[in-house]
Amino acid sequence: MRTEPKLTRLDRVFARLDREPERPAHIDVPKMSRHRIVLFAATLAFYGAIVWAVVITSWLVRLDWQVMFFRPYQQWSEIHWFVDYYVVLGQRGPTAVMVAAWLGWRSWRQHTLRPLLALGVSLLLLNITVGAAKYGMGRLGPHYATTIGSNEMWLGGDIFPSGHTANAVVTWGILAYLASSARAQRWLSAVSAVTSLGVGMATVYLGTHWLSDVILGWTAGLLILLGLPWFEPLIARAEDAIFDLRDRLRARRRRIPAEPADAPPVLVTPVPADRDDVAARSPRAPVYLAPGPHTTRSERTPITPAGSRRPPHPERHPRGSTPSARPVTGG
Numbered sequence: 001m002r003t004e005p006k007l008t009r010l011d012r013v014f015a016r017l018d019r020e021p022e023r024p025a026h027i028d029v030p031k032m033s034r035h036r037i038v039l040f041a042a043t044l045a046f047y048g049a050i051v052w053a054v055v056i057t058s059w060l061v062r063l064d065w066q067v068m069f070f071r072p073y074q075q076w077s078e079i080h081w082f083v084d085y086y087v088v089l090g091q092r093g094p095t096a097v098m099v100a101a102w103l104g105w106r107s108w109r110q111h112t113l114r115p116l117l118a119l120g121v122s123l124l125l126l127n128i129t130v131g132a133a134k135y136g137m138g139r140l141g142p143h144y145a146t147t148i149g150s151n152e153m154w155l156g157g158d159i160f161p162s163g164h165t166a167n168a169v170v171t172w173g174i175l176a177y178l179a180s181s182a183r184a185q186r187w188l189s190a191v192s193a194v195t196s197l198g199v200g201m202a203t204v205y206l207g208t209h210w211l212s213d214v215i216l217g218w219t220a221g222l223l224i225l226l227g228l229p230w231f232e233p234l235i236a237r238a239e240d241a242i243f244d245l246r247d248r249l250r251a252r253r254r255r256i257p258a259e260p261a262d263a264p265p266v267l268v269t270p271v272p273a274d275r276d277d278v279a280a281r282s283p284r285a286p287v288y289l290a291p292g293p294h295t296t297r298s299e300r301t302p303i304t305p306a307g308s309r310r311p312p313h314p315e316r317h318p319r320g321s322t323p324s325a326r327p328v329t330g331g
Helices: 009-017 034-055 059-070 077-090 092-110 114-137 163-177 182-206 211-255 275-280
Strands: none
Touching (some): 059 211, 077 163, 092 114, 092 163, 114 163, 114 211, 163 211, 182 211
């Protein structure tokens, strides 16, 4: 009796990877629905409220100073090494490389550039909005604070809002945004929320950001994810343009005739080794031969020397002569 081999979990994973890639047609592109617009407006209002609370030096600024004086990195020094590694999950370079590698593989398998283009647009929006807010408000960090109790605004700093926190929200949240199923979207949303929350608190623990910086960083990243559907038509047009360019390049390659296999060899004229010496020589004047009597072939100097080329031999006689009788010797 023939039995089928039982596939393990790893075998099923490799079998799924070996399937023929196909473009997903069932994935719905998020749109700016009324519910999403309401969430975007509420998040934007909360963003403005946080900025205003810091500008007027409200209770939020006093809370910032209390947390700073508490010095969490001294209270829980035993986890300092772990926090130093964990905060890397909010750095733009390493996280962008990891997420781009995963989304690039998805783009190749699904024959679509939307995941990579969505990541690029979100990171571009992050750099523009968060960067402009950082340098526009110029807030100093806890380690560089000058006056106790002040908001430290417009003093040349660049920490408000927290770039680590906003980058963690956008980079890990884009995975949930591009999820292909509702279940995967829920799980990835929870994972990205916990990761970005941990990155923000890690910066407060290390003393590199105020607590209000982290709150504003969470809000800034969430605004980008909520407003990303507005850029979906632009992403679709960019994808179509890239694929059209690829098709034109392929068609142009097909139209170029290939060289025949039996093409005649190309003769190359040898070039003198010393061109300067040849160029320095003066050109020769043409030689004109003076007219004279024409000599016949018999009068010309023979090319080969007269006589036979064979060495002399005493027993040989010229042709046409009778050889003399050999003397007979007695026995």
